[in-house]
Amino acid sequence: MNLADLNKVALALVTPGKGLLAADESSGTIKKRFDAIKVESTEDNRRDYREMLFRSKEAMSQYISGVILYDETIWQNAKDGTPLIKLIEQAGSIPGIKVDEGIQALPNCPGELVTAGLDKLAERLKKYYERGARFAKWRAVIDIGQATGGRGIPSMTAIRVNAHALARYAALCQAAQIVPIVEPEVLMDGDHDIDRCYEATSRVLNRTFQELRVQRVALEGMILKPNMAISGKKSAKQASVQEVAEKTIRLLKACVPAAVPGIAFLSGGQSDEEATAHLNAINKIGGLPWKVTFSYGRALQAAPQKAWSGKSENVAAGQRAFSHRAHMNGLASTGRWTIDLEKKAA
Numbered sequence: 617m618n619l620a621d622l623n624k625v626a627l628a629l630v631t632p633g634k635g636l637l638a639a640d641e642s643s644g645t646i647k648k649r650f651d652a653i654k655v656e657s658t659e660d661n662r663r664d665y666r667e668m669l670f671r672s673k674e675a676m677s678q679y680i681s682g683v684i685l686y687d688e689t690i691w692q693n694a695k696d697g698t699p700l701i702k703l704i705e706q707a708g709s710i711p712g713i714k715v716d717e718g719i720q721a722l723p724n725c726p727g728e729l730v731t732a733g734l735d736k737l738a739e740r741l742k743k744y745y746e747r748g749a750r751f752a753k754w755r756a757v758i759d760i761g762q763a764t765g766g767r768g769i770p771s772m773t774a775i776r777v778n779a780h781a782l783a784r785y786a787a788l789c790q791a792a793q794i795v796p797i798v799e800p801e802v803l804m805d806g807d808h809d810i811d812r813c814y815e816a817t818s819r820v821l822n823r824t825f826q827e828l829r830v831q832r833v834a835l836e837g838m839i840l841k842p843n844m845a846i847s848g849k850k851s852a853k854q855a856s857v858q859e860v861a862e863k864t865i866r867l868l869k870a871c872v873p874a875a876v877p878g879i880a881f882l883s884g885g886q887s888d889e890e891a892t893a894h895l896n897a898i899n900k901i902g903g904l905p906w907k908v909t910f911s912y913g914r915a916l917q918a919a920p921q922k923a924w925s926g927k928s929e930n931v932a933a934g935q936r937a938f939s940h941r942a943h944m945n946g947l948a949s950t951g952r953w954t955i956d957l958e959k960k961a962a
Contacts, residue, residue, distance in 0.1 A: 619836060630877060630878030666689055674935075682709055683712060685711060690747055712795075718732060733754070752785075756779070756799065762807055786831070790834060798828070798838055798839070839877065881910055885914075915945075
């Protein structure tokens with residue numbers, strides 16, 4: 617492992633003013649997105665859609681530091697035969713790859729999940745590196761039980777098992793000279809308030825860093841992709857933007873070592889503007905030991921998907937929508953976003 621090179625890639629991914637495009641939706645997830653815009657989810661349509669994003673010159677060169685790809689996409693070529701991974705590199709962005717193989721039920725823990733994909737991961741990482749990937753992503757999914765009957769969720773079992781898998785994945789990545797993005801996502805689907813999210817996320821992050829140390833992962837050569845401290849979607853008590861920012865900072869300062877080069881938040885079901893506003897408020901408070909930016913999927917893509925709607929004549933409109941969202945989040949990553957800029961450019 618060459619830690620200096622891993623650290624260089626990690627720092628490049630959190631370049632101020634830039635962030636990550638998560639374009640790693642599984643076939644099932646992108647089918648749902650395409651169904652919403654009445655586009656058939658064929659291999660060609662998926663390729664055309666992603667090619668549109670990667671050829672968005674303004675967005676890709678100015679605001680996107682790296683792109684997380686799905687296995688299908690990393691091997692695809694654009695319509696003119698150029699590998700899609702080359703389009704990303706030509707824009708000055710870093711190609712990455714999602715390597716987990718999705719979630720499955722965790723035995724003896726009803727309602728809880730564990731991520732699969734460690735088998736043969738070492739061989740897969742070698743092939744991805746040869747193809748040009750320089751970072752990877754693995755997502756663990758931690759649910760917070762609903763108020764009625766689910767108070768024991770997340771269980772310590774689910775937290776330990778997922779933290780162990782994240783650390784195993786991260787160690788294998790670094791051995792393959794690939795920067796691991798460690799994503800322990802505490803879901804915001806429930807009816808819990810922000811304090812319950814804070815408490816659960818604190819347990820998850822503490823255990824994750826404990827496992828990373830046990831498995832000798834070099835913290836300087838990784839990126840953390842956490843959720844924010846935020847109210848559940850069904851909560852009657854929704855926290856303000858300022859409260860989300862303050863509690864998220866407090867949480868991260870308590871749990872994340874300063875050796876980690878950067879934090880790239882997931883949007884986790886927030887609306888486009890909410891995800892931008894929260895990121896901006898966090899960076900506005902500032903005084904953080906790490907670079908803090910975005911690693912958004914839906915919050916960057918919902919608008920361009922709708923504008924494109926599967927029609928070649930809408931490619932320019934789709935690219936404009938993508939550039940706008942990427943620009944807004946780029947501003948938020950340095951605390952310079954305002955609602956006026958949002959409306960002015962829209």
